Amino acid sequence: MGEWRINEISYLKANRGACHLCGHPIATRYWGAEVAGKPRMFCSPDHERVYHDYWLPRHGAKEKP
Numbered sequence: 001m002g003e004w005r006i007n008e009i010s011y012l013k014a015n016r017g018a019c020h021l022c023g024h025p026i027a028t029r030y031w032g033a034e035v036a037g038k039p040r041m042f043c044s045p046d047h048e049r050v051y052h053d054y055w056l057p058r059h060g061a062k063e064k065p
Helices: 045-059
Strands: 003-006 029-035 038-042
Touching (some): 038 045
Antiparallel strands (some): 029 038
């Protein structure tokens, strides 16, 4: 399981994070979890659960663009 994290806000660095399940842009607060040894960003703990229960078994751990 992951934890709530705060994304750094900076005028010099563009924040282009998005939920790895739904693609919703993430501005500041996100659910961070490690999946297959890589850090992932999710909108909520529910999206991490759906990612593990549905996405990975169905599609595998492919890299999203």
